[in-house]
Amino acid sequence: MGDLAEDETTFYSNAEDYWREVAPTVDGMLGGYGSISNVDINGSKAFLKKFLGEADGKTGKGCALDCGAGIGRITKRLLLPLFDTVDMVDVTREFLDEAKKYLGADGKRVDNYFCQGLQDFVPGTGRYDVIWIQWVIGHLTDEHLVEFLRRCRDALRPNGLVVIKDNVSYEGVVPDDVDSSVCRDLGIVHRLVGQAGLRVVHEEQQLDFPKEIYQVHTLALR
Numbered sequence: 417m418g419d420l421a422e423d424e425t426t427f428y429s430n431a432e433d434y435w436r437e438v439a440p441t442v443d444g445m446l447g448g449y450g451s452i453s454n455v456d457i458n459g460s461k462a463f464l465k466k467f468l469g470e471a472d473g474k475t476g477k478g479c480a481l482d483c484g485a486g487i488g489r490i491t492k493r494l495l496l497p498l499f500d501t502v503d504m505v506d507v508t509r510e511f512l513d514e515a516k517k518y519l520g521a522d523g524k525r526v527d528n529y530f531c532q533g534l535q536d537f538v539p540g541t542g543r544y545d546v547i548w549i550q551w552v553i554g555h556l557t558d559e560h561l562v563e564f565l566r567r568c569r570d571a572l573r574p575n576g577l578v579v580i581k582d583n584v585s586y587e588g589v590v591p592d593d594v595d596s597s598v599c600r601d602l603g604i605v606h607r608l609v610g611q612a613g614l615r616v617v618h619e620e621q622q623l624d625f626p627k628e629i630y631q632v633h634t635l636a637l638r
């Protein structure tokens with residue numbers, strides 16, 4: 417024990433084992449909270465629409481990347497309606513296979529289904545207007561999260577935006593041994609974002625979620 421490299425390998429492989437057993441459904445993506453999906457998507461849409469547009473300085477609507485996309489819950493209802501094309505990346509092959517059915521006809525505007533862990537994934541330089549990262553940062557170590565966010569910064573088009581939407585703990589790092597993830601407090605997330613050379617340009621708490629779950633915050637970064 418105490419071998420960091422070994423701990424890290426186990427952290428990732430346990431998460432992969434966990435997600436491989438989860439049903440490829442909206443409820444599966446949301447840990448049994450499928451009922452909050454509408455509120456979540458509507459909140460995200462309102463958040464994103466503040467940035468998108470044709471005017472100078474606005475974020476374009478060409479191509480978005482959905483990170484930890486799962487079956488494409490967000491791609492289907494948030495990103496495909498707003499962007500010309502979408503790429504998806506997720507470590508679980510079964511979810512990406514299901515996405516091809518779940519997305520229906522609009523799925524033809526998904527250019528790439530990348531099956532890879534975000535800790536290894538290199539998004540194309542200058543390719544994306546928006547990189548959406550929801551409910552997955554807890555599956556990356558601090559170091560890998562910072563490195564991934566740096567690669568995301570390089571993958572943005574002019575006026576592009578990285579968005580993190582995730583659970584935040586009240587204080588410190590709270591491990592979850594069931595799905596092999598961690599939940600960080602907002603201060604820690606801000607620090608890691610800063611280390612990646614990104615700046616928080618807007619931040620909101622998602623309202624109207626059940627009281628018993630973590631607070632969820634949405635951060636726009638560039």
Ligand SMILES: C[S@@+](CC[C@H](N)C(=O)[O-])C[C@H]1O[C@@H](n2cnc3c(N)ncnc32)[C@H](O)[C@@H]1O
Nearest residue numbers: 435445484486489506507508533534550551555
């Ligand atoms: C809680 S689900 C969220 C799915 C989607 N973002 C949503 O909100 O509907 C977490 C997703 O992250 C994926 N995942 C877990 N670890 C990952 C990693 N290291 N790299 C990429 N995806 C990962 C899982 O396969 C799963 O699809």
